[in-house]
């Protein structure tokens with residue numbers, strides 16, 4: 024009986040936001056595995072007692088990135104970790120988007136403004152609407168969009184991030200998202216599992232530190248050939264071609280109508296299984312295969 028750890032965060036005092044977790048847990052046990060839901064930062068977990076640890080929803084890591092990647096490193100030495108620790112380290116820092124662009128993958132154009140960069144605010148665009156967000160983020164935390172006339176607010180946002188030691192990303196606001204939304208192509212066990220579309224998250228004027236709805240208007244999506252091609256190019260560009268148990272590629276269209284990578288999520292992607300109940304069996308099979316492959 025394979026032993027699988029489904030790795031999550033401690034959501035207390037709130038209930039967990041991970042809707043995939045109970046579904047997966049039940050399905051794995053029904054398939055004959057012994058599945059435990061465990062917190063990544065629980066010092067009492069004997070990681071070596073598992074055949075596989077699947078990172079599922081470690082959603083407090085974006086403000087504990089160093090601690091989290093150190094955990095992944097340790098855990099990966101004690102058991103098979105999916106995705107592997109080196110992938111986790113690479114993917115928790117969104118500077119990977121610059122690497123994908125350098126490798127020729129169509130991405131949302133991105134500039135990085137690090138704490139200590141001289142006169143970082145001078146890097147804010149003056150002629151188009153743009154987004155400022157952190158290189159270590161999830162759920163649109165600390166993300167906001169600005170028109171050029173709101174420069175002072177954007178500079179204050181930037182200063183606040185830099186004071187907290189966060190590197191900022193500056194991107195043009197991808198206008199097509201208001202019409203065409205953002206498409207998430209989910210891969211599991213090396214194959215396309217399913218795709219979803221969500222609507223734009225950043226309403227004009229919303230403060231960067233306001234709570235946002237992370238997946239508005241989520242619906243089933245059939246990916247276009249162009250979307251599939253860009254997603255596969257992004258996956259092929261991950262350094263050292265690691266084995267990926269799961270991956271989610273988020274795409275938006277550029278002004279030219281061609282899809283571009285907004286985010287490549289290889290750490291703790293939402294699977295949206297509530298929207299795609301038929302995908303549960305394939306996920307369980309891929310997890311059990313990974314847990315039992317020598």
Ligand SMILES: Nc1ncnc2c1ncn2[C@@H]1O[C@H](COP(=O)(O)OP(=O)(O)O)[C@@H](O)[C@H]1O
Pocket residue numbers: 131154156160161162163164166194195196197198200205222223224225273285286
């Ligand atoms: N350049 C952009 N243009 C338009 N919308 C954006 C842009 N960057 C981020 N957003 C919006 O903010 C959301 C969160 O940004 P994202 O880069 O996906 O970070 P995360 O999901 O890790 O918080 C996206 O789903 C999208 O709706």
Ligand SMILES: [Mg+2]
Pocket residue numbers: 162273286
């Ligand atoms: Mg996102």
